[in-house]
Each structure stands twice: as C-alpha cells, then as structure tokens.
Amino acid sequence: MKLNSKYKDFKLKIILVEPSGQINIGSVARLCLNFNVDKLAIVNPKCDIYSIETKKMALKGIHFINECSICTSINDAINDCDLVFATSGKSEYAKEPNCDSLKNLRKYVESHKKVKILGVIFGREDRGLTNKELLLANKVFTIGTNSKFLSLNLSHAVSIFLYEFFRNQTIDNELPDKIIEIASSKQIEDSFSEIERLLLKSGYILPHTSSAKISKFKKFIHRAETSKHEINILRGIVHQINWALENPEKV
Amino acid sequence: MKLNSKYKDFKLKIILVEPSGQINIGSVARLCLNFNVDKLAIVNPKCDIYSIETKKMALKGIHFINECSICTSINDAINDCDLVFATSGKSEYAKEPNCDSLKNLRKYVESHKKVKILGVIFGREDRGLTNKELLLANKVFTIGTNSKFLSLNLSHAVSIFLYEFFRNQTIDNELPDKIIEIASSKQIEDSFSEIERLLLKSGYILPHTSSAKISKFKKFIHRAETSKHEINILRGIVHQINWALENPEKV
Numbered sequence: 001m002k003l004n005s006k007y008k009d010f011k012l013k014i015i016l017v018e019p020s021g022q023i024n025i026g027s028v029a030r031l032c033l034n035f036n037v038d039k040l041a042i043v044n045p046k047c048d049i050y051s052i053e054t055k056k057m058a059l060k061g062i063h064f065i066n067e068c069s070i071c072t073s074i075n076d077a078i079n080d081c082d083l084v085f086a087t088s089g090k091s092e093y094a095k096e097p098n099c100d101s102l103k104n105l106r107k108y109v110e111s112h113k114k115v116k117i118l119g120v121i122f123g124r125e126d127r128g129l130t131n132k133e134l135l136l137a138n139k140v141f142t143i144g145t146n147s148k149f150l151s152l153n154l155s156h157a158v159s160i161f162l163y164e165f166f167r168n169q170t171i172d173n174e175l176p177d178k179i180i181e182i183a184s185s186k187q188i189e190d191s192f193s194e195i196e197r198l199l200l201k202s203g204y205i206l207p208h209t210s211s212a213k214i215s216k217f218k219k220f221i222h223r224a225e226t227s228k229h230e231i232n233i234l235r236g237i238v239h240q241i242n243w244a245l246e247n248p249e250k251v
Numbered sequence: 252m253k254l255n256s257k258y259k260d261f262k263l264k265i266i267l268v269e270p271s272g273q274i275n276i277g278s279v280a281r282l283c284l285n286f287n288v289d290k291l292a293i294v295n296p297k298c299d300i301y302s303i304e305t306k307k308m309a310l311k312g313i314h315f316i317n318e319c320s321i322c323t324s325i326n327d328a329i330n331d332c333d334l335v336f337a338t339s340g341k342s343e344y345a346k347e348p349n350c351d352s353l354k355n356l357r358k359y360v361e362s363h364k365k366v367k368i369l370g371v372i373f374g375r376e377d378r379g380l381t382n383k384e385l386l387l388a389n390k391v392f393t394i395g396t397n398s399k400f401l402s403l404n405l406s407h408a409v410s411i412f413l414y415e416f417f418r419n420q421t422i423d424n425e426l427p428d429k430i431i432e433i434a435s436s437k438q439i440e441d442s443f444s445e446i447e448r449l450l451l452k453s454g455y456i457l458p459h460t461s462s463a464k465i466s467k468f469k470k471f472i473h474r475a476e477t478s479k480h481e482i483n484i485l486r487g488i489v490h491q492i493n494w495a496l497e498n499p500e501k502v
Contacts, residue, residue, distance in 0.1 A: 023274060027404060034396040034403055060400055075440065084436040098473035103418050112433050119436075132462070135469045136436055144417060145285040149311055152285055153278060156410040159403070163411045166395060167354050182363050185335040185370075185387055189326065211383075218386045222349035225389075 010109075012165070013039040013119045015077045017133065019154060020046035021125050025065065026057025027155035033061035035162040038117075040068040041077040046124075074121060074136055081119030083112055086137035087161055089128055089151045094142045096134075102141040105164050120161060125154050183231035188221055191235045198242050261360075262289040263416070264370045266328045268384070270405060271297035272376050276316065277308025278406035284312035286413040291319040292328040292370075325372060325387055332370030334363055337388035338412060340379055340402045345393045347385075353392040356415050371412060376405050434482035439472055442486045449493050 014037050019025050025042070032040055042049060055062055071077040078084050085105075093099055100108065109118070121137060123129035134140050143152060143160050152160070196214055199205045205213045221231070244250075265288050270276050276293070283291055293300060306313055322328040329335050336356075344350055351359065360369070372388060374380035385391050394403060394411050403411070434442075447465055450456045456464045472482070495501075 027407065030404060031407065033400045034407075057404070078436055081437075082435045083433065096470065098470060114432060132466065135466060135473070136440070138433055138436055138439075138473060143414065144420075149284045152410070153281060153308070156278065156282060156285075156407065159407040159410050160414045163394065163414065169395075181365060182334065182389055184333050185329055185389055186326075186332075189387070215383065215386060219347065219349060222386070222389060 010115060011038040011117045013037075013041060013077075013081060013117055014158065015041045015043065015071075015074070015119055015121045016045075016154070017043045017074060017121060017129060018046050018124045019049075021154065022047050022049070022051045022053035023057050024125060024154045025049050026054035026062075028158050029054070029058035029061035029064040031061070031155065031159050031162055032064040033059075035166055037064070037162070040064045041071055041119075042068055043071045043074055043077050045070065074133055078119045078121070078136060081117045082115045083109075083117075084119045084121065084137045086121040086123075086129055086134055086140045087157055088123070088134060088140050088142055089145075089157070091142075093131070093134065093140060096140065098138070099140040099142060102143045102161065102164050105141055105161075106168050108139055109165075122154060122158055122161075181228050183221075183226045183228050187228065187231050188218065188226070191231055191238065192218060194235065194238050194242065198238050198245070201242070201245050261366060262368045264288075264290040264292060264328075264332060264368055265409065266292045266294065266322075266325070266370055266372045267296075267405070268294045268325060268372060268380060269297050269375045270300075272405065273298050273300070273302045273304035274308050275376060275405045276300050277305035277313075279409050280305070280309035280312035280315040282312070282406065282410050282413055283315040284310075286417055288315070288413070289368075291315045292322055293319055294322045294325055294328050296321065297375075325384055329370045329372070329387060332368045333366045334360075334368075335370045335372065335388045337372040337374075337380055337385055337391045338408055339374070339385060339391050339393055340396075340408070342393075344382070344385065344391060347391065349389070350391040350393060353394045353412065353415050356392055356412075357419050359390060360416075373405060373409055373412075432479050434472075434477045434479050438479065438482050438486075439469065439477070442482055442489065443469060445486065445489050445493060449489050449496070452493070452496050 014028065014032060016025065016028060019042065025045070025047070029040065031037070048054075049065055049068075054065060058065055069077065087102070088099070109115075121129065121133070123133070141161070143157060145152060192214060195217065196205075196210060199213070200207065200210060265279065265283060267276065267279060270293065276296070276298070280291065282288070299305075300316055300319075305316060309316055320328065338353070339350070360366075372380065372384070374384070392412070394408060396403060443465060446468065447456075447461060450464075451458065451461060477485075
C-alpha cells in the first residue's frame with residue numbers, strides 16, 4: 001500500500017477487551033496482516049486464543065496472536081498509547097460529546113500531531129465496552145448501520161475501522177463527474193452472443209480463440225461505460241449484418 | 252439509518268458465488284441485517300447453508316438465508332439487476348480499465364440514474380472470481396489493503412463494501428479543521444486520580460458517588476479536546492491545592 005508520508009510514523013495498536021470468540025480473534029489477526037497493523041493486545045481473553053479455530057481463521061496473520069500482549073486491564077494495554085480511540089455500537093452513546101461518526105475518523109487523526117502510537121479499543125462480543133471503559137478513550141466512534149439492528153460482529157467492526165483508517169492513504173483516483181444511463185450487464189451479455197455469432201461467421205474469430213477475443217471486446221465496452229442507447233445501436237448494427245450474412249440473396 | 256432521498260429507491264442485492272464457509276455465510280446474513288440489504292442470492296453453495304454454524308453467526312439475520320435465492324449461475328443471479336458490481340482481491344486486476352478503488356464507489360453509483368437493483372458479486376473464499384466472471388460486472392472494485400497480503404476473508408470484504416456503500420448516506424457531521432496536541436489518555440487518567448483525591452478530601456464528592464461525578468468531569472475533558480499543555484496546567488493547580496490541604500500549617 002502506498003502511504004502518505006504524513007502518516008508513516010504512526011503505529012497502530014488494536015486492543016481487544018475480553019474477547020470470547022476464537023473465530024473472531026483469528027479473524028482479527030488476519031485483518032491485522034491485511035491492513036499492516038503494528039501490534040495486537042488482548043485484555044483478559046475469555047477463551048483459548050491459541051486454539052485450532054483461531055489458527056484456521058488467522059492464516060498467515062497467526063504471528064499477531066503468537067506475539068500479542070496479554071494484558072490484565074485496559075489501562076495496562078493503553079499505557080504506551082499517545083492517543084486512544086474506541087468504537088461503540090450503543091446507539092445511546094452516539095449523543096455523547098466525545099462520540100463521532102467513523103467517517104470523520106481521518107480528520108480527527110490528522111488534527112493530532114506527534115502521535116506515535118494510536119490504540120484502538122474494541123469491546124466484548126456480547127456487551128461491548130462499559131461507559132466507564134469508553135471514558136478511557138479520547139474519542140469514541142460509531143459505525144453507521146441499520147438502526148434497528150446496530151450490533152456488528154466484533155471482527156467486522158475491526159475490519160470497517162481499519163478500512164476507514166487507511167481509506168485515504170492510497171493515492172486518490174477520482175472518477176470524473178458524469179451522469180450516464182449505463183447498459184445493464186444483461187444487455188451487454190445478450191449483445192455479445194450476437195456479436196460472437198457474427199464474428200465467427202465472418203471468420204474474424206475462430207471457435208477455439210473466440211473466448212479470449214470476446215473478453216477483450218467486453219473489457220472495452222465496460223471501460224467505455226457504454227450507455228443503454230449506445231449498446232442498442234451496436235446491437236442493431238450487428239443484427240443487421242447477421243441478417244445480411246444469412247440472406248446473401250436478399251442483399 | 253437516515254438515508255439521502257437520492258438513494259432510497261435503490262435496492263441492493265448481495266450475490267455470493269460458490270461460498271464454502273458456513274461461518275462466512277452466516278456472517279454475511281448478519282451483515283445484510285446490519286446494513287439493511289434488500290436481498291441475498293447464493294450461486295451454487297458448496298456447503299450446507301442451513302447448518303447450525305451458519306445460524307450461530309447469522310443471529311437475527313437468519314431470515315436472509317431462509318429467504319435467499321439459490322441460483323445455478325451468476326447470470327441467473329444478476330438477471331434482475333440494472334447495474335452489477337464485483338469486488339476483487341487480485342492485485343493484477345487493479346490495472347484493468349473497468350476496475351477502481353472502493354473509495355470511489357459512491358461517486359460511481361451516483362453517476363447512474365434509474366438504477367432499481369444493484370447486484371454486488373463476491374467470489375469464492377479461496378480463489379475469488381475468474382476473469383471471465385469479473386467481466387459480468389459493469390465495474391470491479393478493489394479494497395485497499397496491505398499489498399503483501401491482499402486477500403480479505405469473504406465476510407470482511409462484504410462488511411467493508413457495505414460500510415463504504417452506506418458511508419455517505421448518513422448526515423454529515425464534520426469536525427472543524429484544527430491542529431491540537433491532545434492530552435493522552437494516560438495523562439488524563441493520572442490527573443484524575445489526583446483530582447478525585449482533591450474532591451474527596453475537600454468534601455465536594457463522597458466515596459460512594461465519586462465514580463459518577465468523575466465520569467462527568469472526564470467527559471468534559473474529552474469533549475473539550477484538552478491539550479497536553481492544558482492538562483499540565485490543570486494538574487499543577489490540583490497538585491498545589493492538594494499540598495495546601497495536606498499542609499494547612501504551611502499555608
């Protein structure tokens with residue numbers, strides 16, 4: 001991942017508080033590898049974190065488990081952190097003054113200079129973090145979900161946090177502003193069965209090489225963001241040529 | 252979730268292609284509930300999607316499994332979709348012209364009018380989607396992760412896609428631009444042990460009510476985004492008052 005120089009000295013520490021799910025712990029280890037996390041700490045694990053289940057989910061991220069700090073308190077886990085964030089799924093907490101939407105995360109990170117280690121606390125699977133524990137964080141972030149069923153699974157909350165954290169660290173590649181009514185995938189597929197017939201018949205492509213050539217054509221159609229109107233024109237042309245090829249006597 | 256009126260007619264259909272993990276399928280069902288997805292379709296499931304493992308992960312989202320469409324091909328699954336997206340973890344695919352970074356998703360969605368159903372295809376746990384299958388999508392999105400170990404677990408890819416899709420549908424709540432050197436969590440905690448001692452000693456708080464009152468104070472300190480400099484001043488004041496209370500003869 002290409003990082004902005006602005007963030008490269010930042011170390012990120014993920015802190016799980018009393019996790020009880022081996023699958024979750026393994027998944028978080030894999031995510032730590034996916035997103036280049038620096039450190040994992042677990043406060044009072046409530047299950048065997050070295051189990052087969054954990055290993056199966058962690059894959060190549062297993063070293064995060066083997067090298068994680070096991071802490072006896074959150075205070076212990078955040079002791080080396082200059083800045084501490086937490087996440088909460090409690091809808092009533094969203095009203096608290098030190099709580100904000102996760103999409104504002106980057107702006108908040110950028111407003112703090114000289115941060116060496118950022119610790120991010122994730123609560124228990126069943127009941128998250130207590131209000132007292134949430135006060136250990138400088139800022140609490142909520143992840144916007146369906147308000148009728150807010151509660152995200154632990155490892156999915158971690159994945160979304162990490163995605164948001166690194167979201168703007170890759171080079172920007174914005175699309176131009178344009179409003180088009182794009183051809184549907186089905187329209188494109190249908191057109192191509194007719195195009196393929198035409199190209200085979202005309203001898204432009206041979207049956208054993210047709211798949212590769214058709215692929216290139218489809219990529220072009222997608223890249224060009226072909227509209228419904230344009231694909232209809234193309235289809236009309238192809239249809240007409242096919243008819244002409246099949247009815248040479250009428251041409 | 253408060254949605255922009257612009258998107259509210261949009262229906263979102265998640266399509267899993269040949270998933271083999273019961274835990275993943277259950278997790279995706281829970282995510283469908285978390286994010287208000289409209290429909291789930293599974294193409295040629297490679298495991299028992301009605302297993303206990305699936306139910307345990309799906310929780311209240313289990314109805315997405317019970318009501319999902321089981322399809323025999325991706326074409327079948329996307330038949331009712333006006334627009335089709337796919338995700339890919341293949342780093343070589345990122346160079347393809349119809350591929351873009353996931354963070355540009357919303358802009359791309361907004362550029363298409365009259366879309367009624369958006370289908371999003373997610374590939375197999377072990378090898379994703381083939382290049383031919385990726386061509387069924389109007390656009391392919393990659394999720395920026397650590398390039399050394401790109402591959403995200405299936406359900407985590409789904410969670411990140413859904414988060415990004417709904418990211419800007421909640422009302423914006425931007426933080427003001429400011430650069431501050433915020434007091435660390437540890438500094439705040441240390442200061443508060445001294446503040447608590449002071450307030451107890453001074454009789455402002457009583458031992459059995461101190462926790463609730465201290466919580467209110469901490470919330471204020473967090474909300475105020477207290478700087479290192481400010482917390483040091485506060486601590487100096489408190490330290491001095493404590494000294495004076497303990498040494499009344501010297502005052």
